[in-house]
Amino acid sequence: MVEERPPAASVIAALVPIALLAGLVLALRAAWRRFRARITENSLILNETLPVHSKWWRDHAKVRGEILYVALGDSAAQGIGASRPDHSYVGLLARLMRDTTGRTVRVVNLSVSGATTTLAVQDQLPKLAKYRPDVMTVSIGANDIAKWDPEAFERNLRTIFAAVPSHAIVADLPFFYFPHNERRVAVANLILRRVAAEFGLEVVRLHRETRVRGWRRIFTHFANDWFHPNDHGYQVWADAFRPSVLASLEARFPADVGGLA
Numbered sequence: 001m002v003e004e005r006p007p008a009a010s011v012i013a014a015l016v017p018i019a020l021l022a023g024l025v026l027a028l029r030a031a032w033r034r035f036r037a038r039i040t041e042n043s044l045i046l047n048e049t050l051p052v053h054s055k056w057w058r059d060h061a062k063v064r065g066e067i068l069y070v071a072l073g074d075s076a077a078q079g080i081g082a083s084r085p086d087h088s089y090v091g092l093l094a095r096l097m098r099d100t101t102g103r104t105v106r107v108v109n110l111s112v113s114g115a116t117t118t119l120a121v122q123d124q125l126p127k128l129a130k131y132r133p134d135v136m137t138v139s140i141g142a143n144d145i146a147k148w149d150p151e152a153f154e155r156n157l158r159t160i161f162a163a164v165p166s167h168a169i170v171a172d173l174p175f176f177y178f179p180h181n182e183r184r185v186a187v188a189n190l191i192l193r194r195v196a197a198e199f200g201l202e203v204v205r206l207h208r209e210t211r212v213r214g215w216r217r218i219f220t221h222f223a224n225d226w227f228h229p230n231d232h233g234y235q236v237w238a239d240a241f242r243p244s245v246l247a248s249l250e251a252r253f254p255a256d257v258g259g260l261a
Contacts, residue, residue: 050113053078056085057109065106067097067253070133072124072164073140076237077111081228089237090137093245096238097135100249101256108133116143117156125163135248136164137241139171139206141188148184154191161199167251169244170196171204174237175211202244209240 057078071077071090079088086094090109097105108131110124120140138160144153161170172189176182189207196203220232229237250257 050075050078050080053080053085054113057107057111061106061108063106064104066103067101067105067134067249068108068131069094069097069105069135069137070108070128070131071111072120072128072136072138072160073111074115074120074143075111075113075228076142076234077109077137077139078113079234080113081230082234083231087231087234089139089234089241092234092238093135093137093241096242096245097249100246101253103253103256114143115140117141117153117160118144121156121159125160128163133165133168134252135245136168137171137245138164138168139237141173141192142176145173145176145181145184145188148188150187150191153188154195157192157195161195161201164201166200167248168201169204169241169248170201171206171237171240174206204240204244206237206240209236 069090073090075081077088077090079085079091082088082091085091090107090111094105094107097103110127112119112123115124117140140160141153141157161168164170170192172192173185176185185207193203246257
């Protein structure tokens with residue numbers, strides 16, 4: 001004969017897993033709020049470096065060099081998240097140019113943190129008109145993803161690509177990890193590659209190079225805001241540009257580069 005449980009005991013037994021699940025949900029929500037608060041705090045700390053990096057690049061743009069390297073872009077070109085501005089991919093590529101050619105390099109970094117393609121057209125292209133770069137990199141568009149407008153994106157890219165020299169090296173958008181962003185990035189990169197091809201511009205597959213590092217890269221290649229690269233992440237960016245930059249240098253300074261490309 002099976003002993004029957006009192007009704008109250010049965011109710012309590014049924015409620016225990018529900019209570020445990022509810023407690024787990026509350027704990028996860030609390031942990032997520034703490035994580036978001038920490039990310040926000042870290043982002044604010046990084047924001048304090050924006051004027052520091054901007055001034056550093058303005059000051060170094062005054063330094064003369066035998067090779068003129070001009071960069072157009074956003075906070076990644078500024079090196080936000082790196083331990084110092086010249087540890088950005090722009091700084092690493094400038095070092096590559098010096099080491100490869102033995103020549104001095106002047107870096108004019110036109111990038112602006114937070115720049116979209118619209119802002120690049122408005123703010124950076126008028127400044128670009130004053131220069132005749134020997135090497136130029138363009139990495140812009142990541143900030144367009146938040147308020148995605150494919151028609152405006154393509155229109156702005158056409159304006160930018162028409163203004164840069166024919167030897168400019170263009171990067172597609174990096175890997176964004178999260179599916180809702182990646183869907184937009186996929187469309188953006190299709191547009192970018194198509195428009196770049198129309199203008200005869202070389203495209204660096206930055207998306208592929210950042211994606212192949214995998215999810216573990218989030219923990220090792222990003223700054224504390226989990227958005228900007230750190231020194232390790234910027235090295236990946238520089239490595240993506242490296243073959244194209246070496247080829248560009250060899251085309252312009254063959255006696256210095258020799259067979260290094």
